[in-house]
Amino acid sequence: MSALLAFDHVSLVIGGARLLDQIDLALEPGERIAIIGESGAGKGWLLKLALGLVAPSSGTVMLMDTLLDQGSADARRLARARCGVAMQGASLLGDLSVEENMRLALGSAGPRAARRIDRLLLEFALEQAAATRADALSVGERRRTELARAFVRDPELLILDEPFEGAFARGDALEAQVRRRIVPQKRALLLLTQDEALAARLCNRLYRLERGRLLQQAAAETVPAATS
Amino acid sequence: MDTLKGLPKLLAAIGAGLWLTLRAASGMARRTLAGDALAQRQMAQALPVHVWRPLRTLLPLAALAGAIAGTGAARLLALYNAQIPVLTALAAILLRDIAPLLVGLFACGSVSVALAARLGAMALNREIDALEALGRDPVAHALGPSLAAVLLSIPIHISLAAVAAVIGCGVPLGLIANVAWPLWAGYALSHDAAQALLTGMGKLLLYALIAFAVGSAVGAKPVRSPADIGRRAITAFTAGLLGIFAAAAIWTGLA
Numbered sequence: 001m002s003a004l005l006a007f008d009h010v011s012l013v014i015g016g017a018r019l020l021d022q023i024d025l026a027l028e029p030g031e032r033i034a035i036i037g038e039s040g041a042g043k044g045w046l047l048k049l050a051l052g053l054v055a056p057s058s059g060t061v062m063l064m065d066t067l068l069d070q071g072s073a074d075a076r077r078l079a080r081a082r083c084g085v086a087m088q089g090a091s092l093l094g095d096l097s098v099e100e101n102m103r104l105a106l107g108s109a110g111p112r113a114a115r116r117i118d119r120l121l122l123e124f125a126l127e128q129a130a131a132t133r134a135d136a137l138s139v140g141e142r143r144r145t146e147l148a149r150a151f152v153r154d155p156e157l158l159i160l161d162e163p164f165e166g167a168f169a170r171g172d173a174l175e176a177q178v179r180r181r182i183v184p185q186k187r188a189l190l191l192l193t194q195d196e197a198l199a200a201r202l203c204n205r206l207y208r209l210e211r212g213r214l215l216q217q218a219a220a221e222t223v224p225a226a227t228s
Numbered sequence: 229m230d231t232l233k234g235l236p237k238l239l240a241a242i243g244a245g246l247w248l249t250l251r252a253a254s255g256m257a258r259r260t261l262a263g264d265a266l267a268q269r270q271m272a273q274a275l276p277v278h279v280w281r282p283l284r285t286l287l288p289l290a291a292l293a294g295a296i297a298g299t300g301a302a303r304l305l306a307l308y309n310a311q312i313p314v315l316t317a318l319a320a321i322l323l324r325d326i327a328p329l330l331v332g333l334f335a336c337g338s339v340s341v342a343l344a345a346r347l348g349a350m351a352l353n354r355e356i357d358a359l360e361a362l363g364r365d366p367v368a369h370a371l372g373p374s375l376a377a378v379l380l381s382i383p384i385h386i387s388l389a390a391v392a393a394v395i396g397c398g399v400p401l402g403l404i405a406n407v408a409w410p411l412w413a414g415y416a417l418s419h420d421a422a423q424a425l426l427t428g429m430g431k432l433l434l435y436a437l438i439a440f441a442v443g444s445a446v447g448a449k450p451v452r453s454p455a456d457i458g459r460r461a462i463t464a465f466t467a468g469l470l471g472i473f474a475a476a477a478i479w480t481g482l483a
Contacts, residue, residue: 051361073365081363091358093369095273100266104369105362109265 010059034199037209084150094135245441255368294396302404324424332435336468340443344464347447
């Protein structure tokens with residue numbers, strides 16, 4: 001079985017600083033991997049490398065059987081379109097409504113698309129905000145919209161960067177919702193977080209990103225009763 | 229020597245502007261042909277920004293520019309009473325050179341600055357990254373609707389600006405040189421004046437594309453802080469001014 005996402009000896013040097021050093025990682029279908037790291041450890045760069053938004057200084061990144069630094073821009077976009085991504089911070093298009101942001105991600109119109117979007121809005125408690133412009137949403141609503149958008153295309157692979165940051169009171173419900181959409185459906189997950197407990201709850205392989213190196217650690221080291 | 233050192237940078241910026249404009253045009257065409265409802269909605273948002281809102285300033289500006297040109301011509305007529313050559317030349321220069329340059333400069337102020345600021349804000353809010361992460365072409369989404377609106381604005385802006393300039397010009401002609409409105413209208417609506425207006429429209433197309441290319445090329449540069457957005461907007465405005473005046477000078481020289 002080929003990996004959905006594979007880093008092969010990937011290093012990233014920016015402004016003379018080695019941010020990532022010889023990263024090797026393969027994410028197979030159905031696998032859930034967490035990368036735990038402090039703020040500034042380079043998780044954001046890892047996400048950008050995984051999506052081909054930046055090119056590695058050395059090594060190769062393969063997403064959905066597409067070599068990201070060699071494929072054309074269209075090939076890279078096709079590979080990305082098969083992933084669900086929630087980036088840290090604002091990544092919604094501010095001048096579009098919640099529903100339009102979802103439609104943009106889905107890339108198709110029609111009654112089936114509308115039903116799918118409606119269902120996701122309902123599941124993520126966004127039905128009241130469907131027509132609200134993204135730049136008028138609260139932090140929690142923005143986060144929920146980003147998560148709902150990540151699932152809109154029924155992706156094989158989810159890449160979530162601090163997915164519940166800013167969700168506050170609804171955090172547990174949101175985590176349960178995300179888990180329901182990932183675990184039973186055997187979707188692959190790459191979770192980038194500082195929260196070790198969350199990583200252990202959601203993922204079955206944990207890595208720690210320290211000084212640009214990826215170190216594997218057992219789930220049991222963080223939370224004994226890690227569930228899948 | 230310093231100018232020569234900056235030449236590769238300038239050529240790279242011109243290339244980037246042209247490439248972004250072509251990609252925006254092809255991307256928007258693809259979206260429109262595919263019946264993308266979001267593209268129609270974005271167009272509906274871009275139309276007031278690039279077509280209707282500028283008219284509030286553009287029309288008085290054109291009328292004032294017409295009044296200035298009309299005053300000069302009226303003084304000339306009071307001295308020499310050479311109505312046919314003066315009024316023919318006035319109508320031609322007003323419609324072929326003054327109105328397009330005025331609208332072009334206004335486009336530079338609104339289109340290039342608005343684009344540079346918008347792209348900068350989108351980059352800072354990670355909206356460009358988000359579009360890429362969704363597998364969408366950011367150029368088609370961020371620039372396509374604006375380009376379509378700018379192109380649509382050209383015949384509307386030049387026609388209305390020409391009417392305002394002709395009216396503005398007619399007032400001093402009537403007051404100072406005693407030129408009656410029907411006489412001035414005869415010159416302003418003549419076959420030659422219509423040809424001059426068509427040439428003016430061609431010039432404006434070039435100016436608007438220059439403003440668009442400059443705004444998109446400057447806006448596509450990396451932005452690290454909100455202050456960078458303001459700096460980019462100023463750069464876009466000054467570079468756009470230079471580009472439009474250079475194009476106007478070359479066109480006039482070659483014509």
